[in-house]
Amino acid sequence: MIIVMRPHASDEEIEAVTALIAAMRLASHVSRGSERTIVGVVGVSEDKETLLAQFAQLDGVESVVPISRSYKLVSREARSERTVVRLKNGAAFGSRELAVCAGPCSVESREQIDATAVAVVRAGANLLRGGAFKPRTSPYAFQGLGEEGLKYLREAADRTGLAVVTEVLDTRDVALVARYADMLQIGARNMQNFGLLREVGAARKPVLLKRGLSATIEEWLMAAEYVYAAGSHDIVLCERGIRSFDPQTRNLLDLAAVPVLLSLTHLPVIVDPSHGTGVRSLVMPMSFAAVAAGADGLLVEVHPNPAAAFSDGPQSLTLQNFSDLMARLAPIADAVGRSLPAPALAA
Amino acid sequence: MIIVMRPHASDEEIEAVTALIAAMRLASHVSRGSERTIVGVVGVSEDKETLLAQFAQLDGVESVVPISRSYKLVSREARSERTVVRLKNGAAFGSRELAVCAGPCSVESREQIDATAVAVVRAGANLLRGGAFKPRTSPYAFQGLGEEGLKYLREAADRTGLAVVTEVLDTRDVALVARYADMLQIGARNMQNFGLLREVGAARKPVLLKRGLSATIEEWLMAAEYVYAAGSHDIVLCERGIRSFDPQTRNLLDLAAVPVLLSLTHLPVIVDPSHGTGVRSLVMPMSFAAVAAGADGLLVEVHPNPAAAFSDGPQSLTLQNFSDLMARLAPIADAVGRSLPAPALAA
Amino acid sequence: MIIVMRPHASDEEIEAVTALIAAMRLASHVSRGSERTIVGVVGVSEDKETLLAQFAQLDGVESVVPISRSYKLVSREARSERTVVRLKNGAAFGSRELAVCAGPCSVESREQIDATAVAVVRAGANLLRGGAFKPRTSPYAFQGLGEEGLKYLREAADRTGLAVVTEVLDTRDVALVARYADMLQIGARNMQNFGLLREVGAARKPVLLKRGLSATIEEWLMAAEYVYAAGSHDIVLCERGIRSFDPQTRNLLDLAAVPVLLSLTHLPVIVDPSHGTGVRSLVMPMSFAAVAAGADGLLVEVHPNPAAAFSDGPQSLTLQNFSDLMARLAPIADAVGRSLPAPALAA
């Protein structure tokens, strides 16, 4: 941590800073420049925020600059190899093969899930997504089928060899969802629901952690750190667009986050172009771009009849759209040294 | 709802739209302009999002424009008078008198809370704030004293006549926090934790609902609608700054949200200039500005010794700062037809 | 400037950094921590950006932290007293008295300007605003009356004792506008039109510099530095809202920028609540809030008949609205130790 003093800070002010450092049993280096004096602090403990708070308000201090990153366990420095998250059905995030999760926004009926599962596995997906518990902006909107939806997902996945990824919204539902799902999804709105992060981490299942709607990459990695510290080390990060000012798209898909994350963490990174744009016609080009940028996989909304979807119809691909997407994705994956998933294996 | 067709949409496309409207048992008006045709839909049900989804993807449709607002119960149209939220100790949000909530970010010890309570009640506050359960970006940061912290708050409040407002983070803790607090706070990170909104609403205690970090005003009112629909009608909205691009301040305090909300909802609105700026020296001018803009009260971080605070020290006022703030606030309140709180009444 | 090395940077990498510092004839301090090494650079020249560029790309460097601010002449450190910008008619920005600029978005006719000038001077304004050259998003929108508009402004101002502030858009028009205006306005879209900043600075007239639509406060002060360095020292900064994500208001008025600027620069700061919100009913509460926050004045759109305005009608006050605003503003100004302008003096 570096403490930058104001121009003309007095000797007393500088001494107050070094005295506080000493009182915390830390070491300091004082460096007097022509304009400003700078105090380096060595041996800073974990709880950076608190330390920053204490120094920033001393007289004569202009700013406090953190040097160490706040996340430790998920940082690239913490692990020499990239994490590969492998599921029982052979799906892998972070390997040469891409992971492709496809399915509807909401589980609506057994027929809908079955039809989707059969079609997406045929097109080359290896995970089935679908929400049984739905976070909806309006209390009057469809909130999901709950456990019934989880059963439909499990059954469809077992028949097709797909793995199930589905969202959990409430700490009280973690055990229930974990009974049915292969991978627990934490949605954008819950990225800083810290109790949920801990509970999901403690379930020791693979986790799909979506980026919060206006989360910085550092905050996102801190959320991953919560899950990791709580026990689950199989965490996949999912970029799904952030809030911006242009109403042309639902969110602003931040594809540069993919290579940024690959440089900061050992965890795999996938992209959700459906929520990331909110517009069906943009899902295909953004899927191509995501894979070209280095993503380890995709999460795509697919629905047998988007016009009748209970939620997110306008951004859902039809089964045919998805099949086309996968066909056209193959040469792009190949061009960047990746491949589409190997066929999923039915149980 | 209005459906705008693309230029040169075919008659078949327009008919497909009106047919779907009819299939939903709604009425339509078709209006053919020189450039575009527009279809109005009358009698739209509650679940607007789903409807939007269905129309937006029909061939020939350019955009779907919602007309009715999604929030109903909290809208100004729903209630002819403004809601005044009154607590047992006489504090009121939405009356001529302002409500002033003051206290530390985190409850750290009995001594800290007692000293703060005595000082803020003397300076003119009528609610005591303080976090016993803390949402922290880092898993390694201080997470709060839990129930012990709630006890300290309750005791300090009972001695001084202050009411207690404190945050609840997890659906499983609502009953516990409700035993000690007069008002349940939902923090910015949980504004769309819909399970928590429902659980807090069902507790039928007064609720302080903070704006999410990048929530639109409409989304915020939808969150209030969740709480209201679940049973609690005593909801106070708290503007606390939104995310923006300039690192000069921690958040960007959106004071225009105050008069905007007063025009859209019957619920009272207060402002948190501490989180809204993150900088101690900005708390006083922004408190003045908030009251001048029409806010029904303030939520201010105050700490007996900010330099030793476990969290948010740089934005906390000292006890003396807070006393100065209240003294200088009185003439501004008076200039806009408001007054400082009447003295709180010890139990 | 501080150069933060990556964890485990090699000695060679650190030496490459210190060698480059030495090659630039600057001094360095190396500080080796348990985790990272930090190199301080002393005596950094003006052109900070270039220096940052050079170090940031050396092997082993994690980040480069600027310490000195980029603006010099406009910083508070550069001048012990606050700048007061005084115009010939007695209007002053930065004194105890507020400056109040009022008038239409566009100059539309002699009658419109005359009627506005008479009304706003009676209500207590001391500057007349109005655009003769209009920056319009659409090439098909009204672009202003040009020199004819400047004449109307000058004549109306001379008859009423108001000073004229009006926008200049093009380097080729600076001399023309300066012949008619008392104060040259640089609009938000031109805040980084550096040729225009220099040309306006060279005209040595008082300047009203609006904040760019998404400018940081530092970038804004750098724009002021351009004007100052080019010769004009009478610069007033005008906060007018920044771009954000909520469509409820046209822009997001950043009132915390007022006290932030008062701490960073000696220049006066005013607020434009008309562009800052885009909504007539919000202009009055935001004017109150601006003055309560410490602003040195206001810039308000006023039109004799907003419903017939060529531009910005929805955010323009009527003459009666403006008169009400001024009447209700007086006690708020008084409450924060300020006063409304003294009556303008007719020529």
Next chain:
Amino acid sequence: MIIVMRPHASDEEIEAVTALIAAMRLASHVSRGSERTIVGVVGVSEDKETLLAQFAQLDGVESVVPISRSYKLVSREARSERTVVRLKNGAAFGSRELAVCAGPCSVESREQIDATAVAVVRAGANLLRGGAFKPRTSPYAFQGLGEEGLKYLREAADRTGLAVVTEVLDTRDVALVARYADMLQIGARNMQNFGLLREVGAARKPVLLKRGLSATIEEWLMAAEYVYAAGSHDIVLCERGIRSFDPQTRNLLDLAAVPVLLSLTHLPVIVDPSHGTGVRSLVMPMSFAAVAAGADGLLVEVHPNPAAAFSDGPQSLTLQNFSDLMARLAPIADAVGRSLPAPALAA
């Protein structure tokens, strides 16, 4: 245009709206719903903003919804085929072949430009970029070599067969820059410098129009409309990142803008991953992603010695980096049905 009345708007209020529509000699349709009345306006003139202004402020009006787009000439509806912008050296934007512009941020010397030109043409670029007039945030930063820089660019291009694209900052310099350049660049900071847009359009040279730092896509297309209406129809749009909240990257590259634009306009679209990220290591993955998303070309900063660059060193590729980028880009271009530029032809 659609005018949405408030719930319970009176008949008089609705009549005032239809009367104003009639007074403008436009036709209206009134549609009374259960909750609200909606008035459609047919035959709206070009100057949408003014019209919106007039209706939005009538009593009883809740909102005014524009239906027609503001841009006409550049919209896809205006032209059945996509525009292909062809330069004399054979470079084309919008054809199957990509256009690749490469070169330094600033022209620093004849040697620097010559070395860059020789290397980038060999690697497969077909345009040479470089700034002779530089917009710099600081008045103390290097402002460019001016006409001398233009000469170096021209000479290097003539020797190598590259075309020259370079920025013009001031209306007074358009003729000068047009003498040397094949394509005039309008930078992000000048996207709404409307005088410059008109002057550049009148020069009838091909134009590269960068997106403003926080411009919506609609505002950007309106800027293109200015250029188009002024006479130049050979306009290329360049996405270069927008302002956002995460300091990890200099800007947030909005790649979804590429397919969005391809659906809205007939003009070609390229991407600048150098300014779009500000980080050298992100330029290659974002170049791949841009082409995968459907971009018609790239604008990349390349410098023979980035560590000594006068500006933008940290985001500049070395000559070797650029050569690697082109080699790895070829199969990705191929996978989406595009190809790298044909070799440039020396004069």
